[in-house]
Amino acid sequence: MFINREAELEWVREYARRSHATPFVIYGPEGCGKTALALEAVRRFSSWYAGGIALYIDGKARRAAEAVKSNVNIGDVLAEVGGLTGSVGMSAARLAVWLLGKIVEKIAERFAPMNILVVVDELFSAVGVGEGALAVKYAQELGDRVLRSKKAELGEIPKPLAEASVSYLIFSSEGSSRRELSRHNWAHVALMWNMGERGFQQLGEALGAPDFSAAWRLCGGNPRCLFQLAELDWDAEKFLTLIASSRRIGWVVAEVARRGFADVLREAVENPDVLAEPRGLELARFLENRNFVIELSPIVIGQAPRPDDELGVGRRYAWQTPALRDAVKMALEGRV
Ligand SMILES: Nc1ncnc2c1ncn2[C@@H]1O[C@H](COP(=O)(O)OP(=O)(O)OP(=O)(O)O)[C@@H](O)[C@H]1O
Ligand SMILES: [Mg+2]
Numbered sequence: 001m002f003i004n005r006e007a008e009l010e011w012v013r014e015y016a017r018r019s020h021a022t023p024f025v026i027y028g029p030e031g032c033g034k035t036a037l038a039l040e041a042v043r044r045f046s047s048w049y050a051g052g053i054a055l056y057i058d059g060k061a062r063r064a065a066e067a068v069k070s071n072v073n074i075g076d077v078l079a080e081v082g083g084l085t086g087s088v089g090m091s092a093a094r095l096a097v098w099l100l101g102k103i104v105e106k107i108a109e110r111f112a113p114m115n116i117l118v119v120v121d122e123l124f125s126a127v128g129v130g131e132g133a134l135a136v137k138y139a140q141e142l143g144d145r146v147l148r149s150k151k152a153e154l155g156e157i158p159k160p161l162a163e164a165s166v167s168y169l170i171f172s173s174e175g176s177s178r179r180e181l182s183r184h185n186w187a188h189v190a191l192m193w194n195m196g197e198r199g200f201q202q203l204g205e206a207l208g209a210p211d212f213s214a215a216w217r218l219c220g221g222n223p224r225c226l227f228q229l230a231e232l233d234w235d236a237e238k239f240l241t242l243i244a245s246s247r248r249i250g251w252v253v254a255e256v257a258r259r260g261f262a263d264v265l266r267e268a269v270e271n272p273d274v275l276a277e278p279r280g281l282e283l284a285r286f287l288e289n290r291n292f293v294i295e296l297s298p299i300v301i302g303q304a305p306r307p308d309d310e311l312g313v314g315r316r317y318a319w320q321t322p323a324l325r326d327a328v329k330m331a332l333e334g335r336v
Contacts, residue, residue, distance in 0.1 A: 001206060002040045004199025005033065008192060008302030012041045013048045016117040016167050023136055023168035026301060027178050028192035029320035030291050031224025034171040037192070038119045045071045045117060052115035053107055057096045059122030067096045068103075077106045097127060100139035108164045116166045123170045129180045136168055137186055178295055179288070191297040193305040194221035194321075210234055220311040220322045244327045244336040252290065253331040256283065262332075268293070269329045273314035284317065292324050293317050 015024065028034055038056055045054035054071050061067035068078060081102045096103070097120060104116060118139075123132040170187065174180075181189050195203065200221045201212055207230045209215045218236055219225035232238050244250065256265045261283040267274045268283065272293055275284035287293040295317055296305060305313050312319035319325035330336045 002036060003203045003206060004195060005037055005040070005302065008037050009041060009044065011301040012037070012117075012169065013044075015169065016041075016045070016049065016052070016054075016115055017165070018167070019165040020167050021140075023140075023170060023187050024301075025170045025172055025177070025181055025187045025189050026192050027172045027174075027189065027294075029194055029222060029294055029318075030173050031222050032192060032194045033223050034173065034192055035121055036223070038121055038169075038171055039069070041117070042069060042071050042119065045115075049113075049115040051111070051113050052117070053111055053113045054117040055103070055107075055119065057100070057118070057120045057123075059097075059120060059124075059126030061096075072111065074103075074107060077103060077110060081106055097123065097132070097135040097139075100135065101141070104139065104166055108166075113164055116164055117169065118166065119169045119171065121171045122173070124172050124174050124177050124180075129177060129184075132170070133184055133186050136170065139168070140166075173291070178297070179285075188299070189297060190299040190301050191294075191305075192301050193303060194219075195223060196221060196303045200226070217310065218321075218323045218326070220308075220313070222321045225321050225323055240323060240327050240330065241336065243323055244331065247290075247292075247324065247327065249327045249331045250336060252292070253328060256286065259283075259286070261286075265328070266332055268317075269312070269319075269325055269332065271309070271314060272312055272317040272319055272325075276314075276316035291320060292328070293319055 026034060042054040042056045045052050055074070056069040058067055058069070068074070081099050100118060104118065107113065107116060126132075127135060178189055181187060197216065200216060200219070203223055203226055204212045204215055207226060209226070209230070211234070214236060215226055215229060215234070218239065219229065229236070229239050232242070253265070256262055259282070264274060264280050264283050268280065274280045275287070275293060284293065284295070288295065296315065305318055307313055307315050311322045312325040327336065
């Protein structure tokens with residue numbers, strides 16, 4: 001089941017139209033639907049670009065067979081490139097990332113596609129920001145080098161390689177990745193936000209939500225939040241108690257107080273933009289590292305977040321879901 005997200009899919013489709021010297025890293029709240037979007041783009045790729053090839057690399061994969069997905073059967077390419085179909089000593093994703101350049105080269109030769117889209121999901125969880133940058137740069141440069149050496153060899157660029165456009169897209173849910181990436185110039189960074197009201201309502205209907213506005217008020221368009229709420233038979237109170245416990249909200253609030261930021265936190269539950277002010281900077285980093293809040297970006301793929309006090313969405317910062325903000329508020333008031 002995949003619902004809505006037409007604007008985001010359109011962004012990916014346009015992105016894949018031509019090669020990009022600088023890849024995009026897409027970051028967004030946990031569970032906002034990044035992986036679902038990436039997989040749907042791979043499924044639709046052949047209908048977008050006849051003969052096009054999309055590759056999805058799962059940074060979390062531990063088994064080689066699960067690390068790479070594609071809209072076409074590339075099993076023998078993977079086997080030829082690096083035994084990716086067998087068992088691997090290092091993390092499957094790490095290997096796949098390092099073999100990207102080779103995989104893309106072989107695909108271009110074998111299938112002669114016009115468009116290749118490579119999506120790496122959770123790149124930074126797999127290899128960290130520094131190594132991730134190196135791997136993507138290496139893949140891109142390998143592509144360039146292959147082109148140049150073929151040109152020298154043959155006096156011209158072989159058709160399949162010359163015509164193929166290759167675009168890399170990287171998805172990340174590490175709260176800190178945006179800050180980390182801002183130190184580098186190898187990638188552009190764009191935000192993907194939670195679902196808009198209409199798409200979220202469709203998802204709610206598909207899951208049998210009895211009260212859409214209550215779900216919206218709690219999840220603010222976050223699909224994972226909605227799935228979790230459904231699992232609890234739409235019991236909002238039980239959901240908040242579970243979040244408070246699994247996200248260690250009591251500890252978080254106590255630690256914030258120990259560091260002397262209790263007052264700023266109290267302000268931030270009402271207005272997250274205080275985190276962009278000088279007195280909020282340290283707290284912002286603390287909450288961001290724990291994926292409680294997220295720094296927004298004016299560069300957004302698809303639907304942009306709309307500032308909304310009730311949902312905890314500001315102009316510069318937002319709570320990843322209203323439920324997280326509510327749980328923090330409850331802890332501040334001594335209710336959990
Ligand atoms: N457009 C959609 N239609 C239907 N289900 C969706 C959609 N988007 C997300 N989901 C579902 O919501 C849940 C969370 O989505 P997903 O795993 O894609 O989020 P994510 O942003 O990749 O999360 P993380 O930050 O943890 O990697 C999954 O169960 C997914 O199947
Ligand atoms: Mg994901």
